Amino acid sequence: MLTFFTTAKPFRGHSAIIQRNALESWKRIHPEVEIFLFGDDEGTADAARELRIRHEPEVERNARGTKYLRSFFDSAQRSARHNLLCYVNCDILLLSDFRAAVERVRSWRKDFLMIGRRWDTEITAPIDFSRPDWEADIRARALQANFQRPPQWIDYFVFSKGLYLGQIPPFLTGRPGWDNWLVWYARSSGVAVVDASAVVLAVHQNHDYSYHPDGAAGVWEGDEAQQNYALLGNGRHFYTIENATHRLLPRMLRKNYRHYLVVGRKTAAGIAYRAWFSMLDATRPIRSRLGLRKRRAPAAGPNASSCNTTGGRK
Secondary structure, eight states, rough: EEEEEEEEEOOOOOHHHHHHHHHHHHTTTTTTTEEEEOOTTTTHHHHHHHOOEEEEEEOOOOEEEEEEEBHHHHHHHHHHSSSSSEEEEEEEEEOOOHHHHHHHHHHHOOEEEEOOEEEEEOSOOOOOOTTHHHHEEEEEEHHTTOOBBBBOOOEEEEETSSTTTTTSSSBBBSSSSSSHHHHHHHHHHHHHEEEOOTTEEEEEEEEOHHHHHHTHHHHSHHHHHHHHHHHHTTTTTOOOOOGSSSEOOOEEEETHHHHHHHHHHHHHHHHHHHHHHHHHHHHHHHHHHOOOOOOOOOSSSSSGOOOOSSOOOO
């Protein structure tokens, strides 16, 4: 069926509650799912043992102890029992509609990447999975909150084994940008990218950013975040769910013609950006003689698209 893999924050307080909720929900997707939990953070080994999932403590970290994404992406692809994998952030609840979506896309094509938007929801207590209506309750709470994140926030990736093996740059988890790169890489490799947002209700359990010494600002704007941004190639590798080649709808899977508009808009911005600097270079001698100061490039350059986005921050 499917191999899930993830990494987690320390299992304490609210983080422990929502991470256990997430892992339990994945176990119920299908009796044959496999789950890898990577890292040796506080409580991880105990949680893996209690939930009867596979614990892989060895991960690559930088000098501050922040994990490298490629470490567990490569390890999972080498060790997975199934040919289809899913990386999902460890605060995301998945429901039965997720299994149905995966099966539909898998029956259509062998090699693909399936992604989708998430719904932010306040969940502060352990979910009683023994209740037959637990899924209906979670679905109702998410729809009542009615807060679906925009397309640059991506929290799950279903893909064919080997797609990313040995290819991921040194992105750091818990910092933005790497999820956008994963979409770009799939597209650049010629793999169909399917947006399942219309049929999958992926529930993000809200949390704070107290796990970072500088809070949300550190996650989004700190030097580790800047390292991730630099790996996006001046925005060239910043793709969102809008760049999907196809959309999975309740009754059909169809091409996503909107992605042509997205690519065209981005290309036009890049042309304007390069033209601006060409003009500056050509007129620099004249401006120097006239004593004019160099102006900044317009905000419409390719980096103006929000890199303040996503993934692994969770």
